[in-house]
Amino acid sequence: MKAKIMFLQEVRNSVDDFAEREGRRPRIMLANFGFAENNHDITETATVLADMGFDVDMEPWGRTYIDVAQDALDNDVHVIGINSIKGEYKSLVVKLLEELASYDREDIMLVISGHIEAHNIKEMYELGVSVVLVDNCYEKFAKGILSGLETILF
Amino acid sequence: MTETYKPEWVPEKDDDKFACRVMYGVKGGHEGMPGSNVDLSRKSAPVIKRSKMTVDDYVEGIIKGDRMTLSRAITLIESNAAAHFYIAQQVIQRLLPYTGKSTRVGITGVPGAGKSTFIEALGNQLCVEGHRVAVLAVDPSSTVTKGSILGDKTRMETLSRQKNAFIRPSPSGGTLGGLTRKSRETLLLCEAAGYDTILVETVGVGQSETTVRSMVDFFLYVVITGAGDELQGMKKGVMELADAVLINKADGDNKRRAMVTRAEYARILQFLRSATEKWETRAYTCSSVTGAGIPELWNEVIMKFFSQGKENGVLSERRKHQTLSWVYSMVEEHLHNLFYRSPSVLACKDKIETDVVEGKLPPTIAVQKLIAEYAKTEIGDYIKETSPFAIK
Ligand SMILES: Nc1nc2c(ncn2[C@@H]2O[C@H](COP(=O)(O)OP(=O)(O)OP(=O)(O)O)[C@@H](O)[C@H]2O)c(=O)[nH]1
Ligand SMILES: [Mg+2]
Numbered sequence: 355m356k357a358k359i360m361f362l363q364e365v366r367n368s369v370d371d372f373a374e375r376e377g378r379r380p381r382i383m384l385a386n387f388g389f390a391e392n393n394h395d396i397t398e399t400a401t402v403l404a405d406m407g408f409d410v411d412m413e414p415w416g417r418t419y420i421d422v423a424q425d426a427l428d429n430d431v432h433v434i435g436i437n438s439i440k441g442e443y444k445s446l447v448v449k450l451l452e453e454l455a456s457y458d459r460e461d462i463m464l465v466i467s468g469h470i471e472a473h474n475i476k477e478m479y480e481l482g483v484s485v486v487l488v489d490n491c492y493e494k495f496a497k498g499i500l501s502g503l504e505t506i507l508f
Numbered sequence: 509m510t511e512t513y514k515p516e517w518v519p520e521k522d523d524d525k526f527a528c529r530v531m532y533g534v535k536g537g538h539e540g541m542p543g544s545n546v547d548l549s550r551k552s553a554p555v556i557k558r559s560k561m562t563v564d565d566y567v568e569g570i571i572k573g574d575r576m577t578l579s580r581a582i583t584l585i586e587s588n589a590a591a592h593f594y595i596a597q598q599v600i601q602r603l604l605p606y607t608g609k610s611t612r613v614g615i616t617g618v619p620g621a622g623k624s625t626f627i628e629a630l631g632n633q634l635c636v637e638g639h640r641v642a643v644l645a646v647d648p649s650s651t652v653t654k655g656s657i658l659g660d661k662t663r664m665e666t667l668s669r670q671k672n673a674f675i676r677p678s679p680s681g682g683t684l685g686g687l688t689r690k691s692r693e694t695l696l697l698c699e700a701a702g703y704d705t706i707l708v709e710t711v712g713v714g715q716s717e718t719t720v721r722s723m724v725d726f727f728l729y730v731v732i733t734g735a736g737d738e739l740q741g742m743k744k745g746v747m748e749l750a751d752a753v754l755i756n757k758a759d760g761d762n763k764r765r766a767m768v769t770r771a772e773y774a775r776i777l778q779f780l781r782s783a784t785e786k787w788e789t790r791a792y793t794c795s796s797v798t799g800a801g802i803p804e805l806w807n808e809v810i811m812k813f814f815s816q817g818k819e820n821g822v823l824s825e826r827r828k829h830q831t832l833s834w835v836y837s838m839v840e841e842h843l844h845n846l847f848y849r850s851p852s853v854l855a856c857k858d859k860i861e862t863d864v865v866e867g868k869l870p871p872t873i874a875v876q877k878l879i880a881e882y883a884k885t886e887i888g889d890y891i892k893e894t895s896p897f898a899i900k
Pocket of ligand 1: 618619620621623624711756759794795796798
């Protein structure tokens with residue numbers, strides 16, 4: 355437990371350092387493409403990330419990839435987290451990345467914060483996903499996001 | 509045959525051209541999932557740098573009504589970084605001539621009163637009538653150490669899909685201050701981008717309702733039934749800022765109670781001073797779920813307020829005052845930054861705080877010490893970094 359708290363503090367420090375340079379906290383939007391039943395606990399994800407110092411935008415349920423891209427642009431988030439989806443990720447990831455590219459906003463990072471089968475992870479990276487939440491390890495997840503943003507923004 | 513379905517994330521209008529059908533996945537949890545051995549640092553995605561924008565880019569984009577430019581400009585305004593501040597201020601200066609023409613309405617109320625749901629209903633109605641609606645949701649909940657969770661958009665499902673609506677939730681950004689200036693300037697940007705109606709949502713806690721009151725023409729206080737005795741003291745302050753009190757959730761079994769609550773509010777309002785000269789603040793009921801009462805509120809109350817206020821000059825007076833309060837809020841922001849970022853103050857702050865907490869130093873003496881330290885501050889580079897107002 356103690357180790358976990360120390361970890362959290364370390365991530366918080368990195369987030370604060372990021373916020374100092376970027377002028378705002380890292381901002382992530384958690385998108386829901388599926389519905390509540392077959393999904394990862396979005397409240398938990400949001401709370402943990404906010405605890406670490408992220409600003410977290412919540413999306414309504416059952417959005418289309420067009421809605422999500424538009425909301426990400428309107429809220430001007432750094433990162434989109436695919437939190438829930440009915441079915442497989444692959445075609446959605448492709449569509450969403452294409453949609454962002456059509457606005458010239460490939461600088462918006464795509465991550466997967468919902469449940470994904472281990473054997474699909476490699477493919478996600480190949481498609482252009484930057485970070486995947488694995489085994490609920492939020493520290494790694496957050497660090498992955500921060501190091502990705504580091505190259506995109508600074 | 510394998511069962512397939514169309515994923516929800518495919519837009520309806522995409523139906524024909526989108527051939528993707530998806531097979532149902534294997535049901536079950538994720539026990540025994542190997543994964544910790546996956547290398548997270550690997551990135552096959554090419555790194556695309558965020559594009560840089562100049563003052564001209566921002567100004568031209570916003571005047572054209574380009575949504576993405578507007579959204580990035582708002583980020584700039586909200587930024588606590590000094591470098592962003594300079595650009596943001598130039599953008600604002602150049603856009604000022606394009607501002608001031610919108611209907612500015614603030615909406616406050618306790619958490620869960622139904623503010624977002626109300627905005628969803630009202631906003632859709634306005635979009636249908638051909639208005640361009642911007643919704644700003646100010647969240648005062650974020651603290652120094654934590655980020656915030658911005659959930660208002662989850663209640664604005666239809667509105668957020670409207671082409672003529674722009675919804676922007678904003679974290680207040682911790683203690684660095686400037687909430688007043690930032691929200692106000694965000695509103696101005698939306699006006700310059702062509703939005704004719706601006707709805708500002710804020711939770712009625714802390715300072716945020718005063719902040720919002722100082723930037724809108726009409727201020728709506730959304731309440732729910734069951735207020736009873738609490739009506740006294742606590743809510744009086746907010747009621748004195750309001751141009752209308754709206755009892756929401758007047759539907760189903762709750763309708764009768766809403767009528768009773770309305771009467772209670774109406775009685776109390778008689779004894780309060782009106783927020784706006786020559787305008788009587790009254791209580792109304794509505795249901796944001798069924799939409800009942802909302803067109804009447806907008807057309808018969810809020811629009812009347814605007815036509816009357818324009819005629820008798822009350823509105824233009826209010827806006828003049830608000831511009832002045834914008835000026836002083838910036839002065840306050842400047843002084844705030846000056847003190848809290850002063851190197852001399854920072855150097856001794858921890859020690860003084862510890863002494864106060866441990867009872868070694870009386871608070872009043874601590875203040876004297878801090879101010880004395882502050883007075884020693886060399887007015888040098890740190891000002892440029894912390895308070896751009898000092899420049900020029
Ligand atoms: N029955 C009924 N429920 C409503 C009405 N308006 C809102 N609600 C419900 O009340 C709950 C809170 O609504 P929100 O719109 O999120 O309230 P809010 O005031 O924006 O809340 P915060 O943003 O958290 O301060 C939701 O479950 C809504 O569905 C209404 O008119 N009738
Ligand atoms: Mg809300």
